[in-house]
Amino acid sequence: MSRRPFIAGNWKMNKGPRDADALAVELKRLLADHAAADVAVAPPFVSLPAVIARLQHSGVAVAGQDLHPEVSGAFTGAVSGEMLAQAGCRYVIVGHSERRSLFGDTDATVAAKLRAAYRAGLLPILCVGETLAQRDAGQAQDIVAGQLATALAGLPLDQVLQLTIAYEPVWAIGTGRTASPAQAQEMHAGIRAWLSARYPREVPATVRLQYGGSVTASNAAGLLSQPDIDGALVGGASLTAESFRDIVAAAG
Numbered sequence: 001m002s003r004r005p006f007i008a009g010n011w012k013m014n015k016g017p018r019d020a021d022a023l024a025v026e027l028k029r030l031l032a033d034h035a036a037a038d039v040a041v042a043p044p045f046v047s048l049p050a051v052i053a054r055l056q057h058s059g060v061a062v063a064g065q066d067l068h069p070e071v072s073g074a075f076t077g078a079v080s081g082e083m084l085a086q087a088g089c090r091y092v093i094v095g096h097s098e099r100r101s102l103f104g105d106t107d108a109t110v111a112a113k114l115r116a117a118y119r120a121g122l123l124p125i126l127c128v129g130e131t132l133a134q135r136d137a138g139q140a141q142d143i144v145a146g147q148l149a150t151a152l153a154g155l156p157l158d159q160v161l162q163l164t165i166a167y168e169p170v171w172a173i174g175t176g177r178t179a180s181p182a183q184a185q186e187m188h189a190g191i192r193a194w195l196s197a198r199y200p201r202e203v204p205a206t207v208r209l210q211y212g213g214s215v216t217a218s219n220a221a222g223l224l225s226q227p228d229i230d231g232a233l234v235g236g237a238s239l240t241a242e243s244f245r246d247i248v249a250a251a252g
Ligand code: PEP
Pocket: 010, 168, 172, 173, 174, 175, 176, 212, 213, 214, 215, 233, 234, 235, 236, 237
């Protein structure tokens, strides 16, 4: 079964409503003809309304960068999946390494957020990945397997089938240091094998695996041509419409 490529741009804490709208205008123009891949962008919460309005009928979906596990309540500063869905988001990023390392999200928090995403009717992009110290210690596969095991424990099959998993080695995020296509493929094959060992064949055949970590217009083709890499989660290079367009073009 061939999986449709999926490119997502994580704008992180960049682009307030005015700048986000300007970038969305450019994306709408440059990505008018991107039929070969699914595309999404994840602006900061405050910019979601502007971007969602601008990208209507463009075929570019919008994602939240994070969500709180609860539906509503006294959680100052937080945004729930239900709120993201009501705003018009289709996807949400869960477990990004910056949430894990800077905001204290544990594997258990990530699991709760994943369930909250499905509860709200959002499609989650689950981020996993090892640090440099873990890779140097030969633990990369085990760390990623552990993150997957906690996040997916008890998840019903229909939800697992809708999952996107982004493998993002922490040492490659925002560092300009990219995993080589062979390194990335090795981990993606490992993730697919992990899925194969636990679920019916349709799961590893269906679930899309994105690579993330300093993806640029110049290295995208090499990464995306690997058999188990179905797309990319792009940080810095998604902040410029032309480079994001070139990455989308490399996918299809
Ligand atoms: C990310 O934050 O998901 C990411 C991959 O960032 P960058 O592309 O800037 O390394």
